[in-house]
Amino acid sequence: MAKNSREPLAAYWAKRDFAKTAEPRGERTSSGKGLSFVIQKHAATRLHYDFRLELDGVLVSWAVPKGPSLDPAEKRLAVHVEDHPLEYARFEGRIPEGEYGAGAVIVWDQGTWSPDGDPRDDLKRGRLEFHLAGKKLSGGWLLLRMKNRSPRDKDNWLLIK
Numbered sequence: 001m002a003k004n005s006r007e008p009l010a011a012y013w014a015k016r017d018f019a020k021t022a023e024p025r026g027e028r029t030s031s032g033k034g035l036s037f038v039i040q041k042h043a044a045t046r047l048h049y050d051f052r053l054e055l056d057g058v059l060v061s062w063a064v065p066k067g068p069s070l071d072p073a074e075k076r077l078a079v080h081v082e083d084h085p086l087e088y089a090r091f092e093g094r095i096p097e098g099e100y101g102a103g104a105v106i107v108w109d110q111g112t113w114s115p116d117g118d119p120r121d122d123l124k125r126g127r128l129e130f131h132l133a134g135k136k137l138s139g140g141w142l143l144l145r146m147k148n149r150s151p152r153d154k155d156n157w158l159l160i161k
């Protein structure tokens with residue numbers, strides 16, 4: 001789901017110095033086990049939860065500042081960020097000071113996900129409905145892209161149970 005490049009992981013690689021961080025460099029690959037998802041709790045400068053869905057050999061990713069809510073009335077901001085390699089789903093550890101995303105990362109939940117429609121079309125149009133089968137999260141979820149007010153706004157979505 002790269003925006004400016006045919007290599008979906010180009011933005012991920014560009015932000016990181018793999019001589020300094022223990023995060024995987026990774027490559028586009030397939031898990032071969034259906035579609036996995038992972039949520040990583042990331043104690044960066046601002047604590048957030050990284051919500052990642054496997055699609056086409058990478059992890060399509062959103063940073064969710066408040067984390068997912070089980071209350072369908074709670075819409076949680078989810079900022080679409082760069083695709084991550086599939087092996088990132090196993091990453092736990094501390095990103096060193098001075099590196100991108102410095103702070104501790106733990107796996108908060110993981111499992112499999114299934115899109116309700118065609119996920120590529122749904123991501124393009126900004127409305128992705130899907131089901132999760134994880135340890136903490138399950139059932140039906142929606143990611144909905146917000147209308148940007150200015151071109152400088154981030155790629156903001158809402159994550160809703």
Ligand code: MN
Pocket residue numbers: 042044048049050063101
């Ligand atoms: Mn993060």
